[in-house]
Amino acid sequence: MISYWDPLPTARRLVEGLGRPAGEVFAGRWEQRNWRNVPGPFYAGETDSLAIGRLDAPEHICYDDDLGDGFGFEFIYRQPVNVRQTEAVVNGCRLELYSGYNWDGDDRWTAGTVREWWRDRGRVREWALAIAADWGADTHPHWGYNAGSRFLGHYHDAARGHRDFAAYLDDGLEAYLRGYLFWLDQRREPRAGEALPRL
Structure with missing residues (x-):
């Protein structure tokens, strides 16, 4: 298993093919980032409330409920670790x-802030399981207009993402973050057998 793979060269090539400047695609502000974003190169600041990122990247994007009534912002819950995943995230x-x-x-996270995020993962996991239970239900009378049955598929899919996020926190994310700590320190991918930093 590769402990860290840099997705940015692939992402840059993909964005070049879009015919749009990278600054038009990636303009989110670090100061506005969602606290649920897992450490890594990609993150979401304040996004629209259409919640459509999972249409292309269900293994990487989740939605929060910060705006109430079933609306919220998007965030990255799993960073890409290969070309296919990077394509999904960019899309x-x-x-x-x-x-x-x-x-x-990569220019914002530090070893200290990555470790701080990891120490607070219990709060992230508790939130993910709670929203998965809510959005995975078949009725939502507290949502008003958005409680209609036509939205159930959307919210059930989002709940699957939340459950996947909780499972990733339990198994997989620690190994990724240790590799990411190595990347932040060395600015290269770890070689086979190299010791990785502890979280």
Whole structure:
């Protein structure tokens, strides 16, 4: 298993093929980033409330409920670790109407802030399971207009993402973050057998 793979060269090639400047696709502000974003190069700041990123990147994008009534913002819950996943993330990010995603996380995260995020993962997991239970239900009388049955498929899919996020917190994310800590320190991918930093 590769402990860290840099997705940005692939992402840059993909964005070049879109015919849009990267600054139009990735303009999210670090100061507005969602606290649920897992550390890594991609993150979401404030996004629109259409919640469509999972159409292209269901293994990487989730939605929060911060606006109430079943609406919220998008965030990255799993960073891409290969070309296929990077394509999915870039496609999910480019659909965002306000260009609220960014890919400059490598210049923002530090070993200290990654470890701080990991120490607080219990709060993230508790939130993910609670919203999965709510959005996975068949009735939502507290949502008003958005409680209609025509939206159930959307919210059930989002709940699957939340459950996947909780499972990733339990198994998989620690190994990724240790590789990411190595990347932040060395700015290269770890070689086979090299010791990785502890979280």
